[in-house]
Amino acid sequence: MDQNYKPFILGFSEKGKYVTVQKRYGRSNDTITVFDTKGKGRTVGDIINYKVGQVFLGDDAVFSTDPNKAEYWNLKTNRRQRYDNIKRSCVLPEARTYSILDSDNTITVYNHLGLKLYSLNDVVGNPVTDYLKNNYIIIKKRELYEIYDVSKEQPQKVYVSRNMLDHLMLSDAKNYLIAVEIESENKGSAGIAKLTVVHTAKGTVVKSSIGGWNHYENPNFIEFDNGSSLLMNSTQMIPKSKTMEIWYGNDGDLNRNQSGSDRINRYRVIKTNSGVVQDIPAGDFTNMIPTGNDRHILTFKSGALQNYESLWENADMNVYDLKTGKFAKLDIVKMLELYLSKKGNFITYKNVDNNWVIADLMTGKKNIISHQSLGLYSGNMRNPVFTNSDQDIYFESKIGLFVYSTSLNTLKLIPETENKEIKILNRTREIFDAGSGAFTRLTLPYKEPVIVEMTEKEENKTSYLKLKNYKIKKLLPSTGNKITSIYFTQNFNQSVYVEENYTVRPKLIFRDITKSKATVISESNLNDHRSQLFKLEVIRYTNSEGKPLKGLLYYPAGFEPDKKYPMVVRIYQVQSKTSNEFHIVGYNNPPAYDLKRLVESGYFVYLPDIVFGKKGTGLSALDCVNSALDAIQHRPYINTDKIGLTGHSHGGYETNFIATHSTRFAAYLSGAGNSDIVRSYFSYNYNFHSPFYWQFENGQYEMPSPFSENKELYFRNSPIHYAEKVNAPILLWAGKKDRNIAWDQVMEFFIGLKRHRKNVIALFYPNQGHTTGNTTCEGKDLYQKNMEWWDYFLKDKKEVPWINKQMKKDAF
Template sequence: MMVTRFYILAFLLIQGLCWSQNIDSLNAVYKQYYETALRANSPNGRYVILNHSNTYGKNDYELLDVKMDKTTMLGNYDQFQFLNDDLLLMRNSNHCRFTDLRTGQSTEVSGNYIIQPTQESAQVILFNPSLRELLLVSIEGKVLWRKQDVRVYQLDTTTNNLIYTSGNDLVVTNLTSYRSKTYKVNSDIQWISSVDQRIYAANVQPKQIELYSVDLRSEKLTKQLVAVPEGFESTTRLITYLEVRENEHFIFPLYLKSKLERYENPELKITYSNRNGEDKMLYYHLGIYNLKNEQWDYLPDVNDEIPVYKFLNDKGDFIVYDLADDVVEEQQNRILDLNLFLNYGKNSYLLPQKRIEEGNYLWDRDTKQFVYFNDTTWISHNIITGKEVDLIPPNTKGWTSLEHSGLAKAPATNPVKIKGKCAIMISNHFDYFVIDLKTMQLKRVTMGEVAKTKYQLMLSKEHYPKSSWNIRIAEIDLSKDLLFKTFNKLSYDSRFATVTDKNNKTTFFQQGHYRDIIPYDNGYFLTSGFALEPFKLTILERGKYHTVYESLKKEKKGFEGARYEIFQYKTDLGTSNAALLLPVNYDPNKKYPMIVNIYEELSHDVLFFLQPYLNIMTGFNYMHYLMNGYIVLLPDLQYEVANVKNSVLLSLEKSIDSAKSLASIDDKNIGLIGLSYGGYETGLALTNSKYFKTGVAGVMISDLVSHALSQSEFMTKPNYMRAENHQMRMNNSVLDHWSLYLENSPVYHVKNIEVPVLLWTGLKDKNVSPAQARMFFMGIKRQMKKAVLLEYINETHNVLQPFNQLDFNIKIWQWFEYYLKNKKPADWIRPLTQ
C-alpha cells in the first residue's frame, strides 16, 4: 500500500501538476510518520508510556503492557508518574487522573496542579500556585485534605514532613504519623527550607529579612531580623537562592542598590570601550550571615561590578571573580583572577589568571588542592605550599576539548568527584581515569582508545549538587558499579557497559544503535534509533534481550531501499568521517543528483531517526530528499586554525571524491546547502570550488571584517570573540591580520562565483546580521550573475512560523529540483531564468 502511494506521487510529479497538489500529496504521506520516545515506566518494568509525535499535530501517548504485549491509547496529558507497579498518575491543565492498571478504574481530581509523590508514604501532593491551593491525595486518588491560601510549601523527603504556610500559620505535618503542629508567624512567608531537624522560613524585604526557625526536637519557634548591608537590597526575584548551611550560615543574594536606582535614558545607549559589555546587566552579590553569632561571615564588595560566585562544595568554600575585569572580551573561556574563600569567608587566597568556565576547575577540601585545567593538562595547586603538580603523564594525550579546533581552551569532559575519597575522575577523548590526589597516582578505568571507542560516564541529577550556588560538578561512588555508554567513532555503533572498581571488571551489554538505558526492578529497558531505523524498545532480563516494541513497523516500508554508509576520508589534515545516505529504491546502475549538507560535523545527524516533513526550521530534511530521488552527503569537515577556507575546501572536496567511489552520483548535479556557520562554509565553497552546480546558503556570514567589528545582540559580546576564538577560528585580531580575514571571507571571493545561489535570512536575526547575506547577494548582482535572496521579515536566525517554514522548505526543494533535476522552474524562480 505504501509503495503504491509513492508510485502515485511520482506519477503526479512527472505529469507536472501544480505544486500545491504535489505538496498536499507529500504531506498526506509524511503525516503518517512520527518519532517515538519513552516517557515513563513502572518500577517492575511491566508498563511503559510511549509518546508518538510529529510536526503535523500528532502528539499521542500510549500505554504498553510489556507482559501482555498490549497497547492502550491514553488521553491528552503532559505528565505521567507511576506511583507503584500498577497505579498511574496522569496530569494536564484540567485535572489529575489516578488509574489502577489492574482494574482500569480511574479517579479524577479537577484542577491545574503541580504533582509531587511522596517517597515514604502512599500519597501525592498537589499544588496550584495561582489558586494557592494545596491538596494531599492518596495514590488511589482520594483527597485526604485540602488547604487554601498556601503560598509556599516544601516536602522534606528525609523526615517525610510536609511544611507549608497558610495565612499566618506555619504548619508542619508528618505524612507518616499524621502528627501536625502549627506555628504562628506575623509575616508573609515567601521561602521555606528544611535542614536536618530544623525548619527555616523567610519574609524577604528590601532592607531586611525576617527569618523564622523551628527546632523540631524542642518544637520551639524563633525569629531573627537580618539587616541588609548598606548599599544593597534583598529581593524575592531570587528566592530560590536562599539557603542555610550547617544550621548556621544563612546564604542569600543581594542587588547593588546603585544599579537598581541607576537612571537610563530610554532614547540613548552609551557604551564605553574600557567597560565590559555586561556592566549594565543586573548581577547579584553574595551575603553570608552567621545565625549563631548574629554577624556577617561574608560581606559583598561594593566594588565588584559584575561578580560571579561559585560554591565548590556543600560546605563554605567558594570562589569569586568579577567579569568587569574582562574589558576586551575576546576569549570564549575567559581568564580572570579567582578569589578562593574558605569556611564561609574566614580565609581567602588569590588564584591568578585561571579559566573561569565550569568544568575547568574543582576544589579538594581535605588536601587543600585547587585542581584546574591549563588549556592542555590538569594541574594541582596546593594553596598552603604553593606547589603545583602536573596530574597527567607525559605519554598521554587528548585532554583538550575539540570544540572549535581546541580554541575553547577547555577539558575534553568535566571532572568528576569521588565520594569519600581525595580523588577525581577525568577523561580524554576516549577513556576515563581516576587520580588519587594524595599519591598523585593515575589509574585507567576504561580501555576504549585502541578500538576507537569513546566512553561516556552516565550521570543522573542525583549525582549533581542540589544547591543553585554550587558548580555543576558530579560526584560518584566507586563502591557502586559505574555505568558507561560506549560509542565507536568509526562504525557509530553504541552499547552500555558497567565497570566495577573493586576488581576492575567491565561487563558489556549488547551492541547496537542504543540511545538510553532505563533500569527497573529486575532488568533494563534499552531504547534505540538511528537514521532509517525508527524507535525500538528492548528489555534485558537475566542476560537475555527481547525486543518488545518497534515503531513504524508497517510505515517504514515507505523508505525501504534507502540506506546509509559511514565512511572515512583522508587528507593531509587527518582522517574524518562522513555519512552517505542513498535514496529510496536506490539502483546502482542509475545516476543520482546529490546534495551535500554542511555545518562543521554533520555525520552525527544519522544517530537520530528523522521523520520526513516539509517544515523543518533549518530548511533541509534529508529524509524528504531520500524519498524524492536524491543522494545526501553529511561530512565532518576539517579545520586548520587561521586557514578555514582552504581546510574546508580540501576536506569538503575529498569527502565528495570518496562518496563518488561508494555510490552512483551524478557529479554534474551536486548541490550544496548550509545554515548559519554552514552558510558561511557554503559561501566559501561556492566561490572557490568547481564541484557544485548550485548552492543554498542560509543566515550566512560573508564578511569576517565587518562581522568581527560588530556587537553581537545574541551573545551580548563583541563578535571578534567569535571570529578569533570561536567557530571562525581566526586566532588573530582583525586589526593585526586583516588580510587573513579577507582571505577567509566569502564576499571577497564572490567574483569567482559561477553557479546560481539561493540565499535566505531573517530580518529580525540577532545572531547574524541580515546585512551579511545581503552584501553577498549584492556582490553577485554587481556582476550580473544569478542569485535569489529570500528575506523573511518577521523571522530570526531560524524560521519559526509554520507558514514560513513550509514556504522556504518548498522553495529550497524547488530550487534543487530545477537546478539538479532539470524540472520546470517554479514561478518565483522563473524571473532568474529570463
Template sequence: MKVNVNRLIKMAAVCVVILVGLVPCPVLGQGIQKKQLTEEDYGLWGSLRTFAVSDNGLWVSYKISYPSGNDTLFVKSTQSTAMYSLPKIPNGFFVGNSRYAFLAKGQVEIIALDSGIRTFIREVKDCQPVNGGRYLLATASDNDSTCLNLYDLDGRLLKRFCNIAGYALNNAKDALLYTQYENQSHAICIVSLGKKSMKTSIISNSNVPFSKLAWSKDDNAVAFQSLAANRSVDPGHVYLYDIGTSKLHSLSDKNAKTFPDGQRLSADNALHLRISDDHKRVFFGTEDNVALSAVQEEDLVEIWKHNDTILYPVQREVKRYPRAESHLGVWNVDLNSAVIIGKGQYRWALLAGNARYVISSGNATDFRDLRYYQHTDYYITDAVTGATSLLLASHPGPDATFSLSPDGRYLAYLKDGNWWTYDTQAKKHTNITVMLQSQWDTSLSKPGYSVFSFGIMGWDHDGNILINDEHDIWSVSPNGRGGKRITRGKEAQLSYRLAAKEGAGFNPVAYSSSSSRLLDLRKGIYLSWYNTQNGVSGYTRLEKGKIIPLSSGRFNAGNLLTCQNPGIVLYEQQGYDLPPRIVAYDIKQKASKVIVESNVHHRNFEWGHSEIISYNVDTDSLKGVLIYPAGYTAGEKYPMITYIYERLLHRAQEYVNPSPYDIMGFNIANLSAKGYFILLPDIRYRPGHTGQSALECVTAAVDSVVRAGRVDPARIGIIGHSFGGFETNYIIAHSKLFAAAISGAGISDPIYAYLSYGEGTTEIDYWRYEDQQFRIGKGFFEAPELYIENSPLFSAADITTPLLIWSGKKDPVVNPDQSFIMYAAMRRLKKKSILLLYPDEVHALALKKNQADLTMRTESWFGHYLRGMKADWIE
C-alpha cells in the same frame, strides 16, 4: 472515585496496530511491493519520546508526537503486550510499581495498571507523588485561594491546606514547609505528609510575607526569609529553624553589629537560601542599600565608549530597570554574625569544606577578553572569619573546568592542559595528571577553537576523581599519587562516557555544597560509548573492572532508563533504516528484547541506507556519511546534495522522519525519497585557514564519491546553515564543483561580522573569530590577510553556482545583513541568486508555515538545478 473502565489493551498473538501501529510484527511487509514515499505520506510519521520506567521495571511510558498535533501517550508492559493509550495527554508519572497518574481537564486520573481500575481526583491544577509514592500532593483552588491537598492512592482526601502563598518539599518528599496568608496575616509551618500529618507552626500572625523557603540536606532544618514591601515598616530577616530542638534563629538586616555594613536583604530569587550540612551557616543574598530610580526617557544620543565594561544597549536597559548590585552573604548562626563572600558583585560561588570555605568569582581580568570563557580571578573565603584570598588568577570560567569532591575537600580544575586539585584542608595546589600519559583537553582534537576539557565523570567510592580523556575514563588520586585507566576505548577506537541518565553532568551547581556525583564502582555503573570510526553508539555496564555490553549492532542507542530493579534497563535504539524503538535489556540473562516499535509502516516504503566513506586530506584520514537514494538501482547515476557543518559522522545511524517541517528546510528522508544521494562529510580545520580547510575536505569527500561512479558530477549541490552557511559561501566562491547551493544564516563578510555587535551576546563579535568556531585565532588588525582569505565576499566575483540565501530578519546570532550582503554582491555581479528573508524569525525557523515554505523551496531549488524540474518562482 473509582471507575472500572479497564481500557487495558491486550495484544493478540497476531500484530494489531493501535493508532500508530506500535507493536512489532515480523511478517509485516514481507512479500509486499514497497511504495515510493510521497509528500502525502509524511503525516503517517510520528516521533517517539520515552519518558519513564516504573520502579520495578515492568512498565514504561512514552509518547508518539505528530506534526498534526494528534499526540498520544502510552503506558506499556515490558513483559507482555498489555498497553494503555492516552490520546492528547502530554505526560504523567508512575506512582510506585503498579499505578500511573496524569492530569487531564482539571482532574487527576490514576490507573491501577494490573486491573485497569481508574480513580479520579477532581478540580486540581497539578499533582505529584510524595512520601515514597504512598500519597499524592495536588494544587487546587478554593474561592481564589490556592490549596494543597493530600490524597491517598484511592483518591481519598486526607489533608487540606488553603491560603497557600508558597511551599517547599523536603528532600525525602515526606514533609512540607509552607506559608499561608489569611486575614491579613502571614504564617509559616511544617507538616509531615502521611495519614497522621503532624503540623508545626514556626511563626504565625506576621505582618510580613515569607519567601525563599529552603530545607537542609538532612531535612532537619529549614530556612526562610521575610521582607516587607515597604522596608521602612519592618526590617528584613533571615530565619533558621532547627526541627530537632524546635529553636528559631533570626538575622536582621537592620542590626549593624551582625549584618554587613551598607547592605540589605535581596529579594532576588536567584540568590536563594542554602543551609550548610552542619546547620551552622546559612547562605543568603544581599544588595547595596542604595536608592534607585528608573530613567524612562530615551537618550538623545547613544554613547559608546572604548573602555565600557558593558556596551551601550545593556547600559540602556540598566537605566530603565536599575538594580542594586547583589552579593552573597553567609550568616554564622552560632556566632550571630554575617559577612559578604568574595569580592565585588555576586556572579558565581561554590561551597567547599562543608561550607566552611566559599570559592567565588570576581570580575573578568580583562573586560575586553576575547576568549569564549573570559578569564577571571577566583577567590576563596573563610565563611566564619570572612578572610578572602586569591585562589586562581586569570582562570577560565567555571563551566569549563571546575568540579568539587562530594565531601567538599577538593576542588578540581583544569590548568595548562592538566588537572589540578586544591586541598581546602592542606591549602595546597597539586597537579594530579602530570605523570599520566594522556590528553585532557580539546587543544589537539579541535585546534584553533576554544579549549574545553573532556570533563570529569564524578568521584568514586574511594575518593578518587574520575576524569575523561578523548576516549577513556581514568581514576586519579586527588592528592597527586597517581591514577589508572579503567576503560580501554582508545584501542577499540571507542569513546566512553558516563551514561546520561546516571547524572546531569560534571559541572558544579552554583553555590552548592554537594556539586559532584558520587559513583560506587563496586556496584557497577552504566557507560555510553561512541565508535569514532562508524558513528555507532551504545551502552555498556562497568562492573568489577569489566565491560558488559548492553547493546550491539550498527545502531544508535540513547535515553537510557534505569529503575530500582537492578536486573533491567531500557533504552531507545535507531538506525538510518530503523525507526526508533524501545529496547529492554535483562542484565542477568544478557538478552535484549524490543518493547515498542514506532512507525512500523516504514517497512512498506522504499528507503535508502547509510554508508561510511573514507577520504584523505594531506596526511589526515577522514570519514563521511553517504546516504543512498530510496530505491537505489545499481548502474544509474544520481544527483547528490552535500550538507556541511564541521563533523557529522554521528548522524550515520540517525533515523529521520520525512516531514514538510524543518527548522533549516533540509530533510534527509525527503531528499533520499526524491532520488538524491546525500553526503555528510567530516571537516578538519587548520587554524587561520577555516574556509580553505572546508574547501579541501569537502572537495576530497565529493571526489571520493564521484570516483565510485554512482553520482553524476554535473548534478551536485551543497547546503549549509549558520557556520555551514559560511562554509557554503566560501566553497562556491573557490570551486566550480557544485551546480546549486543554499546558504542559510551564513557569514559572507567576516570583516564586517568581526566588527559587529552581537544582539544575542550583547558583545562585539571579535571572540567568534579569535577564539571560537571560525578558528582564525588572531584579530583583524593583527592579521587582516586571514580575514580577507576567509571572506566569501572578496571572492564573490568567481562564483558560478546559483545560490539560494535565507535568513530570519530577527536573527540575534548572525546578523541578517550578512545574507543581504551576499545577495547584494551576487546581484551587482549579475549572478544567479535569490534571497529569502522571513519576518519575525530568528536563527532557525520556528513557525510551521515558514518551515514548510523553506522546505518546499529547498527541494524545489535543488530540483530545478539538479533534476531539471523547472520552478516558476526561480525563473
C-alpha cells in the same frame, strides 16, 4: 508525516514495570505511550497533549502536567482523573502524593492511588516544591500568615506569623525552607526583615535578623558544612539610565548594558542551628561560592580578566577562610572551568596552561595532572566526577576513562576503555552561578558503581558498562546501532532503551541484565518497508593537509546503477557520527532539510566531514568538500551537473563561502549564515551577551590567529568579498529575530549578489529567529520551498511560480 515517528523514552517506573515513550512524528510530539515491560510488552495506553512532563507515582501510576491542566492515571486499574482550569499542579514521587491548586486558590492533596486526602483554602501565591518529597504553601487567615507542609497524608502547619511572608524558597539542596518576614505589607518600600529557616526533615525553626530589606531583592541560599550553614546572596538590580548608555573599553561585564541594570551582591552566612548571621567582607569581589566544607568560600571579581577572547571568562580565584577571616590567592581558573568535590575539601580546575589542577583546600597543596607515562595531555580529560568520599575523581575523555586518587596522587586509565569515548551516565550535577558562567559539582550517588557509555569512534559502536572496585562488567553488549535513550532501574539489573539504525526501524527493548535477555517491547514504523532496503556508504578521504575524514553517501530509494541521479550535499562540521540514525519524513528535521524525503524523492544525499585548519574556516570547508567530491567523482550514477549544496548556521556560512569559490554545484541553499566575518568578528552578539570575536579566536570558527595578526586571512575567508564569483542560483533565508547570527548578514549577502546581477532569492521571516520552528507556519513554508528549490534546479521541474519570478526573463 502522521504515520512514522521516532520514539524517545521519558521515564521508567521504579521497579521497571512501565515505561513512558514520546512519539516524535513528522508533524507533532503530542503523543506519549505507556508500555508494560513484562511479558510480551503490551501497550497500556496513550497520554495526549500533556507536554510539560510525566512522572511515575509509585510503580502503578503516572501523573501528567501541562499549563492549566493535569491528569492522574492508575495504570493498574486504568482509572484516569483529569483536572482542568488549574493554576498549578505538583507531583512528589518520593512522598507518593500530588496536589492541585485550582483557580479559587484552593489546594487539594491526593495519594498515589488518586484518593483525596484533604483540601486547604486561601492559598497565597504558588506552592514551593523540590518536585521530589517536599511541597509548601502560604495561607493567609485574617491577619496571620501560615506556612503548611502539604506533601504528606495530613497537612502540617510549619510556621505562623503576623508579618508578611515574602520570598518563600528552598535552599539549593532542598534541606531548608526559608521565608523572608517583613513588617510592612507595602511591597514598594524597604523594611526591617527577618529570615525564618525551617529544616524540611526535622521541622526545626530558627530566626535570623537581616536588617534592611527591599522586596525587589532576589535572595538565594547555598548549603554547606553538612547543612550547618547557608550562604545567602541577596541581589539588587540597579537600573541604568534609559536615555543614554555608556560602554567602557575596560569593562569585562558588557552584558549589564544589554540587561539595563547593574548588579550588586551582598553575601552573608546563616548558621542554621542558632540563626547567627555573619557578613562577609566582599571588598571588590562580586562572586562567592562555598566549596561545601565548614570554612572555605571561593571568591573572584567577575569581569576582571575578561576581554572576551573566549566566551567564558578567566577568573583570578581567591579563597576566603571563614575561621581566619582572611583571603588567600588560589590561581587563575581558565574559562571558569572549576568543579567541587562532595565534601568540599577538594576542587579541580583548568589552569591557564589548560592542565587540570587538583587543589586540596585543607592542606593548600596543588597537583597538576600530566601523566606522561600514559601519553596523556590532561587537557583532553573533561567532566571530573567525585566519589562521595572525595577519594577518587573519574574523568571522561575521548581516549578512555581515567581515575585520579586524591590520597595517592596517581592517575590511572581503566584498561578496557582505552581509546574509547567515555560518558558517565549516573553522575549527579549541581550548578552554582559564577560570573558569566557557573561552577559545577559532579558526584556519584552514594555506594553506586560508575555507569559508563563507551563509544568506539572508528566503527561508531556503543556499549554500556558498570565499574565497581575498578572492575568492569558489561551491562549492554557493543552494538553498531544507535541507542537514542536509555534508563536503568536503581539496582542496574534491568534497563529499557531505544535502538535504531539507518535501515533498522527504532525498537523499544527491555533487558534483564542478570539473565542477559533482551525483549523487544515495541517496534515503530511497521508500515515503513522501504527503509530496510536503503543503502548508506561510508566514504573515506583526506583533505589537502592529510587529515583522514569520512563522508556519508545515502543512495536514492530504488537505486538502479544504470541511471543518473541528482545529489544534495549538506555541510556543517563532523557529521559521520550520525551514520546509525533512523530518519523520518516531516517537519521534525533540521531547518530546510529532510534527508529521508530527499532519498525517497530520488536524490543522493552526501554528508562530508569538515575540519578547519591553517587556511581559515571558509577555505578549509571548501578544501574538505572538494576532497569529498573527488572521492566519488567517477561514479557514473551521480549526475555531476546536478549537485546542490546546503547548510544552516555555520553550515550556512560555509555554503555562502563555497558558492563564491566553486563551479561544482548547480544550486545553493543557505540559512542564517554569516557573510562578512570581519563585521561579525567586531559585532556584539545578543544571544551570547558578548562581543563575538571569541567565536573566531577560540570558538566554532577556529581561526588560527586574531584579526589583528592576520587581517588578510579574515578577508580571504569572507564570502561577501567574492560575491561576484557566484555562478549558480542561491536561495537564502533568515529569521529577523535571530540573535545568534545577525539576520542582516544574510541581507548583506543578498545585496552583494543582487549588485552583481546573480540569481538570488532571499526569504526573511519577521517573527522567527535562528530557526523557523518545526511546526510553525514559517517552518512549514520553508520546508516546502526547500524541496521545490531542489526539484527546480536538480530535476528541472520548472513550474514553480515563486522561483520563476527570479529565473524567467521579464517576470517582474
